[in-house]
Amino acid sequence: MRKRAHVIPLHLNTGELQHLESQVEKSGLAREEFLRTLILGAELRPRPCTHHADLLRKLAGLCNNANQLAKVANTCGLANQQNVDEMVRIARKIWELVKEQW
Numbered sequence: 001m002r003k004r005a006h007v008i009p010l011h012l013n014t015g016e017l018q019h020l021e022s023q024v025e026k027s028g029l030a031r032e033e034f035l036r037t038l039i040l041g042a043e044l045r046p047r048p049c050t051h052h053a054d055l056l057r058k059l060a061g062l063c064n065n066a067n068q069l070a071k072v073a074n075t076c077g078l079a080n081q082q083n084v085d086e087m088v089r090i091a092r093k094i095w096e097l098v099k100e101q102w
Contacts, residue, residue: 058094065090 012020024034028047037044069083 055098058097062087062090062094 020031023044024031026046027034027037027044029037029044034044065087069087072083
């Protein structure tokens with residue numbers, strides 16, 4: 001037995017259907033789930049871009065490098081200039097990737 005027993009027929013013109021389909025595509029949800037979410041008043045956001053996961057991995061790597069640098073700095077008293085320069089280079093490279101792909 002279905003959890004949802006009520007069916008609501010809906011008539012749309014071509015433009016309305018195209019708009020609905022484009023919004024459904026952007027959300028990544030099924031059409032029925034998209035409409036239920038709208039009815040319940042939830043805020044719908046577009047599905048993350050395909051490169052989003054790669055970007056998060058790069059940011060996580062940057063954070064790991066920053067933590068390692070901080071650990072070395074705390075252990076030894078200070079970090080050498082080469083480590084600081086490398087962190088700045090990596091941060092700039094990731095920032096450029098974000099600007100290009102976001």
